[in-house]
Amino acid sequence: MPDLAAALLHLFTPWPFFLMTLGTALGIVVGAIPGLTGSMLIALTLPITYYMAPIDAMNLLVSMYTGSITGGLVSATLLRMPGTPANVMTTFDGYPMAKRGEAGRALGLGIGASTFGALFAWVALATITEPLSRIANRFGPFDYFTLVVMALVLIASVSQGSLIKGLLAGALGALFSFPGADANSGEMRFTFDWWQLQGGLDTLPVLVGVFAVGTCIGDIVAIRERGVSLGFSKQGILMRWRDWREQKWNLLRSSLIGTWIGILPGIGANVGSVVAYTVAKNVDKDPDSFGTGNPSGIVASEAANNATVGGALIPLIAMGIPGSVIDVFLMGALLIHGIQPGPLLFQTKPEIVNTIIAACLVSSLAMWVMMTASVGWLSRLMQVPKAYVLPIVLVFCVVGVFASNSRMFEVWVMLAFGLLGFVLERARIPLGPFVIGFILAPLAESKFRSGMMMTAGDWTPIFTQPLPLAFLLASVGLLAWPLIASWRARRR
Amino acid sequence: MDRVQARWDLGMGLVAIVIAAAFLWDGWSLPPGAFEPIGAGPVPRAVAWMVIALALAMMGEAGWRRTQGAPQAAALAYQPRPVVALIVMAGTIIYVATMALGWIGFAPATVVYLTAMIWLLADFRRNVLPVALVIALIMGYGLRYLFTRVLITDLP
Numbered sequence: 313m314p315d316l317a318a319a320l321l322h323l324f325t326p327w328p329f330f331l332m333t334l335g336t337a338l339g340i341v342v343g344a345i346p347g348l349t350g351s352m353l354i355a356l357t358l359p360i361t362y363y364m365a366p367i368d369a370m371n372l373l374v375s376m377y378t379g380s381i382t383g384g385l386v387s388a389t390l391l392r393m394p395g396t397p398a399n400v401m402t403t404f405d406g407y408p409m410a411k412r413g414e415a416g417r418a419l420g421l422g423i424g425a426s427t428f429g430a431l432f433a434w435v436a437l438a439t440i441t442e443p444l445s446r447i448a449n450r451f452g453p454f455d456y457f458t459l460v461v462m463a464l465v466l467i468a469s470v471s472q473g474s475l476i477k478g479l480l481a482g483a484l485g486a487l488f489s490f491p492g493a494d495a496n497s498g499e500m501r502f503t504f505d506w507w508q509l510q511g512g513l514d515t516l517p518v519l520v521g522v523f524a525v526g527t528c529i530g531d532i533v534a535i536r537e538r539g540v541s542l543g544f545s546k547q548g549i550l551m552r553w554r555d556w557r558e559q560k561w562n563l564l565r566s567s568l569i570g571t572w573i574g575i576l577p578g579i580g581a582n583v584g585s586v587v588a589y590t591v592a593k594n595v596d597k598d599p600d601s602f603g604t605g606n607p608s609g610i611v612a613s614e615a616a617n618n619a620t621v622g623g624a625l626i627p628l629i630a631m632g633i634p635g636s637v638i639d640v641f642l643m644g645a646l647l648i649h650g651i652q653p654g655p656l657l658f659q660t661k662p663e664i665v666n667t668i669i670a671a672c673l674v675s676s677l678a679m680w681v682m683m684t685a686s687v688g689w690l691s692r693l694m695q696v697p698k699a700y701v702l703p704i705v706l707v708f709c710v711v712g713v714f715a716s717n718s719r720m721f722e723v724w725v726m727l728a729f730g731l732l733g734f735v736l737e738r739a740r741i742p743l744g745p746f747v748i749g750f751i752l753a754p755l756a757e758s759k760f761r762s763g764m765m766m767t768a769g770d771w772t773p774i775f776t777q778p779l780p781l782a783f784l785l786a787s788v789g790l791l792a793w794p795l796i797a798s799w800r801a802r803r804r
Numbered sequence: 805m806d807r808v809q810a811r812w813d814l815g816m817g818l819v820a821i822v823i824a825a826a827f828l829w830d831g832w833s834l835p836p837g838a839f840e841p842i843g844a845g846p847v848p849r850a851v852a853w854m855v856i857a858l859a860l861a862m863m864g865e866a867g868w869r870r871t872q873g874a875p876q877a878a879a880l881a882y883q884p885r886p887v888v889a890l891i892v893m894a895g896t897i898i899y900v901a902t903m904a905l906g907w908i909g910f911a912p913a914t915v916v917y918l919t920a921m922i923w924l925l926a927d928f929r930r931n932v933l934p935v936a937l938v939i940a941l942i943m944g945y946g947l948r949y950l951f952t953r954v955l956i957t958d959l960p
Contacts, residue, residue: 363957476865480858484820486851487827494844497837501844502830532889535925536882699925699932703918704943706896711910711947711959718958720904727897734889739816740809757847761840769841 316438319666323674328371332671335372336678339379344690345701346393350380352527352705354641355520358648359712366649367667373645374625374668375675377638378430381581381617382679385422386690389610390415393537398581398617401589405602405609412605417548421607422614423683424551425563429615430676432567433574433622438669440575441658444630448655451631453763454774458783460756463577463633465787468745475794477741484736485749486756488513495754496761508721515644517713517726518750522743524709525726526733528702535698549684559611562592570616574623577633581617581624588616622672628653629665633752637744640751642668648716813866817859824855892921903960910959914944 322328342353354376361369384399389406402422409418451459464486468478491502492512503509556563566588573584592612593602602609624635625642632654634640646653646664657665683690713726733743767773774780827848834845899917902908908916918940919933926932951959 474862474865476858476861480820480855480862483851483855483858484823487824487848487855490827490848490851496840497844499834499844501834502827502848504826504830529889529893532892532925533884533886534882535885535888697926699922700936700939702925703892703921704939706892706921707914707918707943707947710896710900711951714960715951715957720900720960723900723904723960727893727900731893735816735819739812741816753851760847761842764841 315662315666316669319663319670320674322367322667323371323670328368331368331372332375332675333678335375336379336675337682339376339381340383340679340682340686340690341379342376343380343383343396343399344386345696346387346391348701348705349396349523349527350377351523351638351641353380354638355516355524356705356708356712358516358520358641358645359716361645362648362716366646366651366661366664369645369649370642370664370668371671373642374671375678377642378618378621378672378675378679379682380638381621382423382426382614382683383690385426385614385683386419386687389418389422390691396581398585398620399613400582401585401613402610404589405604405606405613408603408605409607409610414548414605416546418605418607418610419687420549420551420684421555421559421610423549423680423687424556425559425566425611425614426618426683427676427680428563429567429570429617429619430621430679431673432564432615433571433619434669434673434676436571436575437622437625437672441626441630441665441669444626445655445658448631451655451779452777453759453766454771454777454780455783457756457759457763458774458780458787459577459631460633460752460759462783462787462790464745464749464752464756465790466576467748468742469790469794475791477739478745481736481741481743482745482749485746485751486753488518489750489753490757495758508719513725514717514722515647515751516716517722518729519641519644519747520709520713521726521729522733522736522747524705525730526737526743528705528709529730529734530737531698531702535702546688549687555607559608562608562611563615565595566592566612566615567619570619571623573616574620574635575626577627577631577635581620581636584620584623585613585617588612618676625668625672629657629668630655632657632755634748637747640747643751807870810866810870814863817863817866820855820859824852824859827852888924891924895921895924900960911944911948913960914947915940918943 323332338353339350342348343350354373357373357376361372364372380396381398384394384396385402385406388394388399388402389410392403392407394400394403406418406422409415464482465479468482469475489512491509493499493510494501500510569588569591570584573587589602589609589612592608593599596602596606596608598606620636624639627633627635628639628643632643632652634643643653651657651661651664709726710723713722714720716722736743736746763773764771774784831845831849831852835843836845837843895917899913903910903913915937919936922936922939923933926936948959951957
């Protein structure tokens with residue numbers, strides 16, 4: 313705790329404070345512009361973080377993460393276009409409220425709930441992470457291997473679309489992580505006689521390609537898509553005491569759901585807000601009013617999606633497993649600086665851990681101040697024509713990826729993965745499992761092979777030791793559940 | 805699932821199978837492990853087979869839905885512009901290629917690229933052109949200054 317207090321104080325010194333403010337503000341702006349996402353922003357910022365100290369880099373990126381999840385609330389409410397996928401559920405009640413002249417109140421509820429959710433999850437982040445990392449420290453190779461398998465199955469099973477597509481995305485992502493020198497034996501593999509592939513596919517061009525370039529292509533195809541813009545007045549932008557009182561259980565429940573879903577490896581804000589919204593609707597006295605401008609819908613969605621930010625950081629720090637897609641980028645930033653996220657991080661780099669936790673808290677508070685103060689300006693900014701934004705984003709992609717390694721090959725890799733990302737999205741194959749597969753497959757392979765070395769080729773401990781068996785059974789359950797659910801639905 | 809989606813699923817399934825087949829072909833000759841029970845090949849090969857199986861399952865599902873008379877795609881609220889996206893991608897490839905071949909420096913290439921792309925995406929409206937040019941000049945020369953003078957790094 314003294315270290316955390318020191319990290320908090322450090323954030324209030326000029327340079328870290330500037331980075332935190334800049335990160336939160338950029339996150340909010342990017343989140344508010346439909347088509348641009350937090351993943352895109354963080355992917356484009358990664359190359360710049362090469363030139364920063366690791367704690368500054370994490371401060372900036374975590375602040376962007378916090379801001380981007382909340383920024384999407386504005387366009388979801390005023391344009392009926394969620395700024396980021398995490399705000400889809402907010403659209404259902406935010407827009408109808410704005411339509412009947414309560415835009416300020418809808419945004420006020422969203423901002424208040426976002427801040428509450430973020431702070432709730434921060435408490436979990438600050439208290440659970442270290443004990444969890446101590447438990448994870450005792451994990452053996454097969455424990456880790458089966459945990460990663462479970463994470464991949466989990467994200468595939470809850471991703472948008474069919475289970476098969478989610479699994480296919482994860483397996484494809486894993487496949488692309490294999491080229492280069494084998495970490496265990498040094499053997500060159502899958503280089504297809506290209507010397508440039510001997511070092512493998514770098515994380516940055518793949519992530520920037522899939523998320524930034526792929527999204528840009530998709531946005532250009534849909535460039536004529538327009539939201540239905542509504543007027544905005546600031547009345548009700550501060551959540552009223554009565555609203556806090558009426559929504560207290562909804563706030564607590566949705567924040568808890570968001571935090572828990574964030575902790576589950578691989579799934580993040582999108583799923584968190586859907587689950588919290590569905591639960592809020594099911595327990596409400598008037599479920600039919602959901603979707604017609606019920607304040608509880610906005611509160612549930614926004615509290616949960618912001619709570620996933622803190623929740624998702626827990627498995628990243630404690631186990632080295634990203635809790636959401638954006639955490640993949642944070643993991644990438646740590647790896648760029650030669651820092652291996654995982655249970656040893658608390659011992660080897662406590663200042664990094666404390667900076668992440670402190671930045672999560674301070675940026676959540678900064679987010680509340682900035683959103684409340686700038687929401688009117690944001691409502692105008694989100695109408696900025698995509699014709700100006702998208703080519704600039706593409707230039708940033710090229711420059712950022714080239715600057716990371718000074719190799720043109722990386723830029724070609726980025727463009728190729730941009731096309732792949734677009735095609736995957738068009739075929740409704742989710743990108744989340746793809747990037748998580750790409751990031752986690754080397755870890756899974758290396759743990760599996762270490763385990764096999766330790767047991768002289770015997771893989772039965774996967775089925776006989778309690779922890780691997782539990783993770784494996786959970787994976788089987790996650791795979792079987794959609795089939796059981798569809799069978800039950802057909803019977804009904 | 806509509807017919808267009810079914811076609812995308814079939815196409816993407818084929819792409820996935822080709823990718824996995826390339827990995828299987830290249831990984832076939834990998835030797836078994838010398839100091840460990842399994843070598844560099846088995847895990848990637850298992851994943852490649854998994855990709856093939858899942859792609860076939862996806863294609864089978866799409867094909868089955870097509871035979872069941874999948875509905876026409878629902879009309880979109882906007883006019884999609886795939887050709888414009890293709891032109892922008894082609895433009896981006898040319899932009900990168902000209903810099904890779906050393907034909908043109910970063911700043912002028914960026915100015916030309918940004919002006920052309922912004923104007924294209926804005927449907928060649930005449931009043932957009934000067935704004936596009938100003939943005940392009942700021943971006944081209946501004947980024948060159950930022951990366952070469954402030955961050956001291958290479959540019960394409």
